[in-house]
Amino acid sequence: xxxxxxxxxxxxxxxxxxxxxxxxxxxxxxxxxxxxxxxxxxxxxxxxxxxxxxxxxxxxxxxxxxxxxxxxxxxxxxxxxxxxxxxxxxxxxxxxxxxxxxxxxxxxxxxxxxxxxxxxxxxxxxxxxxxxxxxxxxxxxxxxxxxxxxxxxxxxxxxxxxxxxxxxxxxxxxxxxxxxxxxxxxxxxxxxxxxxxxxxxxxxxxxxxxxxxxxxxxxx
Amino acid sequence: xxxxxxxxxxxxxxxxxxxxxxxxxxxxxxxxxxxxxxxxxxxxxxxxxxxxxxxxxxxxxxxxxxxxxxxxxxxxxxxxxxxxxxxxxxxxxxxxxxxxxxxxxxxxxxxxxxxxxxxxxxxxxxxxxxxxxxxxxxxxxxxxxxxxxxxxxxxxxxxxxxxxxxxxxxxxxxxxxxxxxxxxxxxxxxxxxxxxxxxxxxxxxxxxxxxxxxxxxxxxxxxxxxxxxxxxxxxxxxxxxxxxxxxxxx
Amino acid sequence: xxxxxxxxxxxxxxxxxxxxxxxxxxxxxxxxxxxxxxxxxxxxxxxxxxxxxxxxxxxxxxxxxxxxxxxxxxxxxxxxxxxxxxxxxxxxxxxxxxxxxxxxxxxxxxxxxxxxxxxxxxxxxxxxxxxxxxxxxxxxxxxxxxxxxxxxxxxxxxxxxxxxxxxxxxxxxxxxxxxxxxxxxxxxxxxxxxxxxxxxxxxxxxxxxxxxxxxxxxxxxxxxxxxxxxxxxxxxxxxxxxxxxxxxxxxxxxxxxxxxxxxxxxxxxxxxxxxxxxxxxxxxxxxxxxxxxxxxxx
Numbered sequence: 145x146x147x148x149x150x151x152x153x154x155x156x157x158x159x160x161x162x163x164x165x166x167x168x169x170x171x172x173x174x175x176x177x178x179x180x181x182x183x184x185x186x187x188x189x190x191x192x193x194x195x196x197x198x199x200x201x202x203x204x205x206x207x208x209x210x211x212x213x214x215x216x217x218x219x220x221x222x223x224x225x226x227x228x229x230x231x232x233x234x235x236x237x238x239x240x241x242x243x244x245x246x247x248x249x250x251x252x253x254x255x256x257x258x259x260x261x262x263x264x265x266x267x268x269x270x271x272x273x274x275x276x277x278x279x280x281x282x283x284x285x286x287x288x289x290x291x292x293x294x295x296x297x298x299x300x301x302x303x304x305x306x307x308x309x310x311x312x313x314x315x316x317x318x319x320x321x322x323x324x325x326x327x328x329x330x331x332x333x334x335x336x337x338x339x340x341x342x343x344x345x346x347x348x349x350x351x352x353x354x355x356x357x358x359x360x361x362x363x364x
Numbered sequence: 365x366x367x368x369x370x371x372x373x374x375x376x377x378x379x380x381x382x383x384x385x386x387x388x389x390x391x392x393x394x395x396x397x398x399x400x401x402x403x404x405x406x407x408x409x410x411x412x413x414x415x416x417x418x419x420x421x422x423x424x425x426x427x428x429x430x431x432x433x434x435x436x437x438x439x440x441x442x443x444x445x446x447x448x449x450x451x452x453x454x455x456x457x458x459x460x461x462x463x464x465x466x467x468x469x470x471x472x473x474x475x476x477x478x479x480x481x482x483x484x485x486x487x488x489x490x491x492x493x494x495x496x497x498x499x500x501x502x503x504x505x506x507x508x509x510x511x512x513x514x515x516x517x518x519x520x521x522x523x524x525x526x527x528x529x530x531x532x533x534x535x536x537x538x539x540x541x542x543x544x545x546x547x548x549x550x551x552x553x554x555x556x557x558x559x560x561x562x563x564x565x566x567x568x569x570x571x572x573x574x575x576x577x578x579x580x581x582x583x584x585x586x587x588x589x590x591x592x593x594x595x596x597x598x599x600x601x602x603x604x605x606x607x608x609x610x611x612x613x614x
Numbered sequence: 615x616x617x618x619x620x621x622x623x624x625x626x627x628x629x630x631x632x633x634x635x636x637x638x639x640x641x642x643x644x645x646x647x648x649x650x651x652x653x654x655x656x657x658x659x660x661x662x663x664x665x666x667x668x669x670x671x672x673x674x675x676x677x678x679x680x681x682x683x684x685x686x687x688x689x690x691x692x693x694x695x696x697x698x699x700x701x702x703x704x705x706x707x708x709x710x711x712x713x714x715x716x717x718x719x720x721x722x723x724x725x726x727x728x729x730x731x732x733x734x735x736x737x738x739x740x741x742x743x744x745x746x747x748x749x750x751x752x753x754x755x756x757x758x759x760x761x762x763x764x765x766x767x768x769x770x771x772x773x774x775x776x777x778x779x780x781x782x783x784x785x786x787x788x789x790x791x792x793x794x795x796x797x798x799x800x801x802x803x804x805x806x807x808x809x810x811x812x813x814x815x816x817x818x819x820x821x822x823x824x825x826x827x828x829x830x831x832x833x834x835x836x837x838x839x840x841x842x843x844x845x846x847x848x849x850x851x852x853x854x855x856x857x858x859x860x861x862x863x864x865x866x867x868x869x870x871x872x873x874x875x876x877x878x879x880x881x882x883x884x885x886x887x888x889x890x891x892x893x894x895x896x897x898x899x900x901x902x903x904x905x906x907x908x909x910x911x912x
Contacts, residue, residue, distance in 0.1 A: 165804070168804075225812070225815070232815075232816075232819055232821060233778075233806075233808055233812050233815060233816040233819070233821045233822075234806070234816075234821055311807065311808070312808065312809045312812075313808055313809065313812060314778065314806045314807065314808030314809075314812065314816060314821070316806070316807075320781075320807050323781045323807065323809075324781045324784060324785050324807070326682065326686075326781070327682070327683040327685065327686075327780075327781035327782040327785055328683065328684075328685045328781075328782065328785040328786070329685040329686060329688075329689050330685075330785070333785075
């Protein structure tokens with residue numbers, strides 16, 4: 145291949161020779177994505193629900209989440225490093241950054257999903273004597289679930305990609321191969337890291353997309 | 365015997381006394397009083413913006429009255445917990461508002477389920493109600509709202525409102541969104557049902573013919589006030605200009 | 615917008631395109647492009663070389679600093695994207711030319727000078743006078759507590775320790791793998807990989823227990839760290855010298871005179887001092903270079 149700089153070994157050969165290390169890095173990558181997306185859901189979904197109850201908070205909260213999304217990922221890692229407790233080198237900082245990145249899609253989609261419920265349905269529910277909690281759990285969340293899942297899907301796919309940068313601050317994951325490959329101009333190494341990451345993102349997108357379509361509600 | 369509904373000096377004033385506030389302290393409902401006995405249907409008639417829907421919502425506290433008192437079965441509505449109050453009152457709205465992800469059975473059985481009825485009792489009650497509103501139970505229990513026509517949906521809406529056997533029913537232009545033929549069909553069936561149920565009902569409409577057909581009493585509202593309260597016959601022969609206007613349009 | 619407005623936009627676009635094209639063509643053959651690797655010392659030396667050329671010749675200098683690691687710079691210079699950068703003899707010898715390490719400074723220098731000329735058409739200037747070898751570094755309190763003076767001593771504590779390295783050190787033949795095998799170092803887990811610049815912080819904060827820094831880094835003293843002696847002479851000598859494309863040198867022989875003035879001018883201690891000015895005191899690199907040239911050269 146013209147312009148391909150590498151050890152000459154194909155990517156498959158590389159995987160065969162380094163199977164254990166590859167699995168380890170894939171595992172680390174999944175860990176970073178899973179923990180951070182999980183935390184973002186735990187924080188973001190209640191927050192999104194809260195925004196439907198307190199409309200005045202919507203602007204500020206979504207604004208802040210938007211700021212975190214706009215900051216370039218490496219810069220966000222850099223900002224977090226000096227902080228005590230959540231900072232420093234390693235997986236903790238990476239997870240904090242990934243959570244902040246995942247917040248906007250999850251919060252916004254939760255808000256949209258819940259607020260998007262037909263007002264007539266909400267009025268009928270309230271009028272018949274449902275408490276706010278009953279309305280939320282029996283009507284708004286089930287009806288909005290598809291939209292919320294769409295937000296989780298976006299967050300997950302973004303996380304898989306952003307997590308590759310976490311390797312720069314010692315958090316491990318598939319980015320390790322990419323950075324090593326960049327350092328020594330070895331395209332085999334770069335691909336060895338980039339391919340599984342891309343596959344992971346596609347798989348997450350596909351699986352969550354299927355789930356999303358299952359829960360989408362047509363008509364009101 | 366306590367009446368299902370007693371309303372005294374009911375009022376709703378919008379917030380805002382300053383010039384820049386929306387509403388400007390306007391009264392949407394002012395000094396409205398009426399009672400509804402068992403088996404009676406009060407039709408709240410009026411043009412758009414006359415305050416009839418607002419009055420309805422003040423009864424089940426979807427809006428909180430700023431003055432006056434509402435008593436349901438002798439108890440002050442303001443003293444009851446809001447959800448307890450609402451579960452004693454059937455509520456039917458124009459858009460119906462069936463839950464799209466619930467079957468007809470689950471929709472109709474909503475309040476009984478909230479009240480913790482045993483499933484067998486709910487199932488039996490649902491079948492009974494569907495029959496009452498003219499729907500074949502076997503065909504419809506497992507259907508979803510999007511599979512129903514407009515008329516069928518509103519029948520389910522009425523069944524839902526009646527599920528826990530409330531003594532008061534509030535209906536806000538329930539047939540307004542239906543095509544003319546279906547509307548007449550449901551009006552006639554509803555007229556027949558009213559007599560059998562023996563409940564107190566407040567029925568909001570701007571359609572004077574519907575009102576005269578279904579009401580045992582007519583309350584005409586204009587700019588938030590009740591300007592006429594009486595029987596349909598009295599309404600037909602009233603000298604009040606607003607009554608005359610409505611009768612002319614009938 | 616109407617037809618006239620659209621034509622205006624097309625005109626504007628063509629103008630912009632023409633300007634960009636002419637700017638690109640403007641890249642005259644008369645400028646020298648100086649590159650550097652992605653750490654402070656390389657930036658400093660690159661700046662010193664660049665300013666020296668500007669002082670002593672009429673050539674305009676274009677800087678492309680902080681490019682990446684050794685291999686990125688090597689690729690850049692062999693493909694002509696840069697004309698010169700500062701390299702280290704040992705790095706060229708083991709990592710680029712892939713020879714097994716050798717201890718003698720002069721033979722290493724002669725070998726790289728010869729091979730670079732033959733294989734890559736690159737010429738080596740005289741070394742600046744200091745050696746920047748890999749510094750296997752630990753915290754001072756650990757060195758005292760476990761009696762660590764040499765890298766051999768590390769083998770004792772390695773099984774309980776965590777190592778942290780930059781990506782290049784992990785990949786290079788004269789990097790971690792060779793070190794671990796020559797010294798029998800077995801760490802509990804594979805080393806944590808991170809951006810080289812972060813390894814000092816990681817060591818100081820206790821996230822890792824041993825790193826491979828640079829022996830002339832300014833942060834070693836500032837963070838109270840200790841460099842372990844390479845008792846088995848695993849690392850070759852790493853003398854810093856400018857490397858330049860022979861074609862560029864042939865076109866502008868006055869550069870050789872500029873280089874000659876820098877030969878042997880920077881001692882180990884001096885390089886450490888300059889690094890500390892940049893890394894610890896956070897002074898501007900161009901200013902440091904300018905001051906140094908003013909005071910050290912005639």
